Amino acid sequence: MRPKQQGVTSESTGPVPHTSDIGLLRLMTCGSVDDGKSTLIGRLLVDAQMAYQDHIQAQRKSSGEIDYAGLLDGLLAEREQGITIDVAYRYFASDKRKFIVADTPGHEQYTRNMATAASVSDLAVILIDAEAGLKPQTRRHAVIAHLFGIRHVVAAVNKMDKVGYDETAFRKIEAAFTSFARQCGLTSAVCLPVSALKGDNICEPSDKMTWYTGPTLLSYLENVKPQAMASANVLRFPVQWACRPDASFRGYAGTVESGDVRLGQNVVVLPSNMPAKISDIVTMDGSQDRAETGEAIMLTLDRDIDVSRGNMIVGENQLPDISDQIIVNMVWMEEEAARVGACYTFCCGPQKTIATITAIQHKVDVETLIEQPVQSLSLNDVGQGALGLATSLVIEPFAKNRMMGSFILCDKVTHRTVAAGTIRSALSRGANLHWQNMAVDAAARAQMKGQRPFCLWFTGLSGAGKSTIADLLEKKFFNMGLHTYTLDGDNVRHGLNRDLGFSDTDRMENIRRVAEVARLMVDAGLIVIVSFISPFRAERAMARDLFPPGSFYEIFVDAPFSVCEERDPKGLYKKAREGLIPNFTGLSSPYETPENPDLCLDTSVLGPLELAEQVVDKVCGDWLLNMKKDE
Amino acid sequence: MSNLPLYLRQLEAESVYILRETLACFRKPVLMYSIGKDSSVLLHLARKAFYPGPVPFPLLHVDTTWKFREMIAFRDETVRRYGLNLIIHTNEEGVEKGISPFVHGSAVYTDVMKTQALRQALDAYGFDAAIGGARRDEEASRAKERIFSVRAAGYRWDPRNQRPEFGRVFNTSLAPGETMRVFPLSNWTEKDVWAYIAAEGIDVVPLYFAQEREIVRRDGMLVLPDDERFVLKEGEVPEKMWVRFRTLGCYPLTGAMESTAQNVVEILEELQADQMSERRGRAIDHDQAGAMELKKQAGYF
Numbered sequence A: 001m002r003p004k005q006q007g008v009t010s011e012s013t014g015p016v017p018h019t020s021d022i023g024l025l026r027l028m029t030c031g032s033v034d035d036g037k038s039t040l041i042g043r044l045l046v047d048a049q050m051a052y053q054d055h056i057q058a059q060r061k062s063s064g065e066i067d068y069a070g071l072l073d074g075l076l077a078e079r080e081q082g083i084t085i086d087v088a089y090r091y092f093a094s095d096k097r098k099f100i101v102a103d104t105p106g107h108e109q110y111t112r113n114m115a116t117a118a119s120v121s122d123l124a125v126i127l128i129d130a131e132a133g134l135k136p137q138t139r140r141h142a143v144i145a146h147l148f149g150i151r152h153v154v155a156a157v158n159k160m161d162k163v164g165y166d167e168t169a170f171r172k173i174e175a176a177f178t179s180f181a182r183q184c185g186l187t188s189a190v191c192l193p194v195s196a197l198k199g200d201n202i203c204e205p206s207d208k209m210t211w212y213t214g215p216t217l218l219s220y221l222e223n224v225k226p227q228a229m230a231s232a233n234v235l236r237f238p239v240q241w242a243c244r245p246d247a248s249f250r251g252y253a254g255t256v257e258s259g260d261v262r263l264g265q266n267v268v269v270l271p272s273n274m275p276a277k278i279s280d281i282v283t284m285d286g287s288q289d290r291a292e293t294g295e296a297i298m299l300t301l302d303r304d305i306d307v308s309r310g311n312m313i314v315g316e317n318q319l320p321d322i323s324d325q326i327i328v329n330m331v332w333m334e335e336e337a338a339r340v341g342a343c344y345t346f347c348c349g350p351q352k353t354i355a356t357i358t359a360i361q362h363k364v365d366v367e368t369l370i371e372q373p374v375q376s377l378s379l380n381d382v383g384q385g386a387l388g389l390a391t392s393l394v395i396e397p398f399a400k401n402r403m404m405g406s407f408i409l410c411d412k413v414t415h416r417t418v419a420a421g422t423i424r425s426a427l428s429r430g431a432n433l434h435w436q437n438m439a440v441d442a443a444a445r446a447q448m449k450g451q452r453p454f455c456l457w458f459t460g461l462s463g464a465g466k467s468t469i470a471d472l473l474e475k476k477f478f479n480m481g482l483h484t485y486t487l488d489g490d491n492v493r494h495g496l497n498r499d500l501g502f503s504d505t506d507r508m509e510n511i512r513r514v515a516e517v518a519r520l521m522v523d524a525g526l527i528v529i530v531s532f533i534s535p536f537r538a539e540r541a542m543a544r545d546l547f548p549p550g551s552f553y554e555i556f557v558d559a560p561f562s563v564c565e566e567r568d569p570k571g572l573y574k575k576a577r578e579g580l581i582p583n584f585t586g587l588s589s590p591y592e593t594p595e596n597p598d599l600c601l602d603t604s605v606l607g608p609l610e611l612a613e614q615v616v617d618k619v620c621g622d623w624l625l626n627m628k629k630d631e
Numbered sequence B: 001m002s003n004l005p006l007y008l009r010q011l012e013a014e015s016v017y018i019l020r021e022t023l024a025c026f027r028k029p030v031l032m033y034s035i036g037k038d039s040s041v042l043l044h045l046a047r048k049a050f051y052p053g054p055v056p057f058p059l060l061h062v063d064t065t066w067k068f069r070e071m072i073a074f075r076d077e078t079v080r081r082y083g084l085n086l087i088i089h090t091n092e093e094g095v096e097k098g099i100s101p102f103v104h105g106s107a108v109y110t111d112v113m114k115t116q117a118l119r120q121a122l123d124a125y126g127f128d129a130a131i132g133g134a135r136r137d138e139e140a141s142r143a144k145e146r147i148f149s150v151r152a153a154g155y156r157w158d159p160r161n162q163r164p165e166f167g168r169v170f171n172t173s174l175a176p177g178e179t180m181r182v183f184p185l186s187n188w189t190e191k192d193v194w195a196y197i198a199a200e201g202i203d204v205v206p207l208y209f210a211q212e213r214e215i216v217r218r219d220g221m222l223v224l225p226d227d228e229r230f231v232l233k234e235g236e237v238p239e240k241m242w243v244r245f246r247t248l249g250c251y252p253l254t255g256a257m258e259s260t261a262q263n264v265v266e267i268l269e270e271l272q273a274d275q276m277s278e279r280r281g282r283a284i285d286h287d288q289a290g291a292m293e294l295k296k297q298a299g300y301f
């Protein structure tokens, strides 16, 4: 059943690229809407004979002309709306080379789509309309492409037919583009005059632009060498999977991400720092003496050491940084903005851990390249920040290694990808940078919860309505996404304070302990609601003194004694009248009305729900307002 | 080192990387084996990815009972030769109801015997990742498919809500009820597949190679009556013709093409000259505009 002819070399077959050594070229296309991107790709597909005749026929207009852009239609919804909304991949090959095109729309979500396309491309083709010149959107695309690793760009100045194939028009755009490219750090930028629609200078040189002597777009793409993606002589081999089919074999599968690996080479396994020697390079085609960057192979070591997924095999004396603090660039891809303190799953090659955003430093204005200081990153923002990692990882900056320096952040609950980014640098433990030395203090804990912690101290007679209001209030806070806890007689007397009775000293100790616990909880970042009769001014003053200024609110729940006695929800007043409860507040023991409460709730005027709202308004109104402004 | 041209080595390395990620990140992966040339390449790559270990996950073949007999023979021979773990699943309910492409039409038949059958199998075994041989160049709606493509509960595909893919860092995590489809051949074209089959000497079902076969013309398709369930309609006369198949599926729905290409080299030459899309011979794609996309949303591979 074998095909009759074996081991066919590519030379014998038309469609297979001849130049086997040049390899794939992965490119992305960008450009503002209507600059002719779809037409250009359609033209390349047709001219390179990669579009199928039945597809082409379907795109012939009544005039007989081919609607090149129509060849690229994708999903139903897009077809209906006449827009492309995502990254689409196209394939074509010339005699010399195979191309993978990541085609990105210039519409909504462009930042995210551009970043995605750039991350898999070696080169960007930027379309510029010869009539319109360099548009802001074109600049934006170039900047994003650069941020995510593109160093080579080709500007195809399109629609030359519309400017009469005029050299001056082209040179003007060329000059503008070249200076812009230099400004944003693109190391190689080439300008070509083309007409996608008419086919000038796409695959064939144009007889209408004899003034142009450079290559056609296709011939340029056929010969360009992708940028070196990794430092040539530094071995990096992230272990993807440990292969143990039986007791006698232990191999480590992965792709050589930089350098090459040789039989007998001395290596170090990270993070365990164990030295070893490469004892075999295994493939199904036989053992190899050597494997280069990009090869997916399996390594065996000369000794038994514990190696698992996420470990890294590196050359000796070529140790990378290991760190749990990194500075990153990222594009935010989620509706909910990025904020300091938020926690995500961090994936970087086979390395995986939990990352907390410890700082957001600035976002980049992709038109002006200006860095603006910000507190958070919104959908489609690109910015710089710092991440704290739960475990130390091998860190390779993006500038040194594109693959290893790329990461994503995923939501721990929805599992959506919320951000994609590139690592700028690792911070060593001693680095003198403030976010690195960030203490985990009250402020940090509060920031992580996204709230201002404080204590609401409810005081008032038994039956005044403290618990009812406190309960409603806690539900309100909960619905606002705030982290709360309520301390009251019920949950304290049975546990923490069950050794205490009702003597004056014990009552004082009871309150002291409650106040201390509340203080610890506020320090931990919580909003604490304390609901105790706390009849004495001195004990309430003592409680207040424990808290940082501004984080303690004394709230007096005001109900006349007679009303409380009438309500008597727990039957305590009755028992007290019968003399069964000694030292009953209001009867046999005094209640000292607060002189200067932060808030006085008059239960004779409003119901518990209104009173709870009053608390929210008066006590956290300003702060809530500020929260909304930040968003 | 292998003597593949560089671009094929690059495609191979990418696919091997994806296969290894799948094994490392999922609880229970399965390789969807459809017996065609793409499946043959996929299987070959899986053998390479985990060598010297065995292919570490089972193969799943959804047998509609209407596959070409040569396919089934090839499947069983392949499983035997490489010592693979093959699961064959058929929608028995569909069989009992006598669902047939001749009687019920390609749409109903495909839904019951393929889409539903696949869901049944995935449910029954609890696979969380299904590896398939689909390529992005096959059909317009696939150009935007991800390499790791999340399916919501019920295996639905939502083209508007796909995870962005950033370089080679794949988000392989799943929420409860979600499953993953994995497409290691995403970046291969039909020509790449044939060039790789030629260079690596991979076996494929002989139906891919031209030979004189007994053919019936029906609804503009060249159909090979593969068993007695094919009943000639009035006016239909089987004729001897040199044909081969460009894709393989269920014999009543898979059109042959006239060809004399008897080996891989001749196929590659023919592909260059002919320039017709691969899925043209398939009945199911012509049901309606965007047919493939709708099928995918419903969970067809």
Ligand SMILES: Nc1nc2c(ncn2[C@@H]2O[C@H](COP(=O)(O)OP(=O)(O)O)[C@@H](O)[C@H]2O)c(=O)[nH]1
Binding pocket: A031, A032, A033, A034, A035, A036, A037, A038, A039, A040, A069, A127, A158, A159, A160, A161, A162, A194, A195, A196, A197, A198
């Ligand atoms: N005259 C002329 N028109 C062009 C050329 N390239 C594209 N167009 C037209 O410009 C319009 C927008 O092209 P399209 O490819 O859809 O742009 P996209 O939005 O960048 O994909 C279409 O009407 C094309 O026919 C060109 O080289 N010359």
